[in-house]
Amino acid sequence: MASNPSKETRAQVLGRDQHRCVVCETYLRPGQWPGMSIHHRLRRSQGSGDDELHEASNLISVCGMDNSTGCHGWIHQHPNEAVKLGYLIRSYDDHKPSEVPMFNQRYGWQLLSTDGQATPCKPPTPHKEGPTK
Numbered sequence: 001m002a003s004n005p006s007k008e009t010r011a012q013v014l015g016r017d018q019h020r021c022v023v024c025e026t027y028l029r030p031g032q033w034p035g036m037s038i039h040h041r042l043r044r045s046q047g048s049g050d051d052e053l054h055e056a057s058n059l060i061s062v063c064g065m066d067n068s069t070g071c072h073g074w075i076h077q078h079p080n081e082a083v084k085l086g087y088l089i090r091s092y093d094d095h096k097p098s099e100v101p102m103f104n105q106r107y108g109w110q111l112l113s114t115d116g117q118a119t120p121c122k123p124p125t126p127h128k129e130g131p132t133k
Contacts, residue, residue, distance in 0.1 A: 003044075005054040010038050012116035017061035022104045023071035023087065026063045035065035037072045041097055042089040056116040058097035060087065086124075 005013070019028050021036075028036035039062045042053065052058050064070020068077075075082040082088040086102030086109075089095070101109045101121050110118040 005038060005059060009054060009056055009059065009116075013038055013056050013059045014061055016056065016112075016116050016118055017104070018106075020061065020106065021063040021071050022060045022102070022106075023062055023074065025105050026070075028061055028063060034063050034070035037062050037064055037066070037070075039072055039075065039087070041087060041100070041102065042091065052097045052114060055097070055114040057112045057114045058089075060102060060112075062087075084124075 038059050062071045064072030075087045109123045111121045
C-alpha cells in the first residue's frame, strides 16, 4: 500500500472541493498563508490495512500546512467536534470513510466516494451546523 495519496487522487480531491477548505471556504492557493493540506479523515497512523486510506473518500481539502495551523490545526485541536462533523474518523468506528458523512461549509452534509464524487446526504444524528470558530 502506498504511503501517500497519488497525485491524481490529490487533484481529484481539490477539484471535488473546488480548491476550497471544506471547513471555512478559504480559497486554497499553494504557498499562501495559512497554506493548504489534503487531510486524512481516518488518520494514516490508524488506518493501516484500510483500503480507502488514500482514496478520495478519506481525504478533504483544508487550509493549514500541518496539525497546528488553519482549519487543519482546528481539526486536530478539537477532535471530538471534528468527529461529529466527519472531519475525523475514529479507527475503532466500524465504518469505511465512504460511509461517514462530512459537513462541507459550502454544500452541507455529504458522503464522499472513492472516485472523487460528493453526494448530498442527511446529517448524522445528533449534529451541529458547522464548527464554531
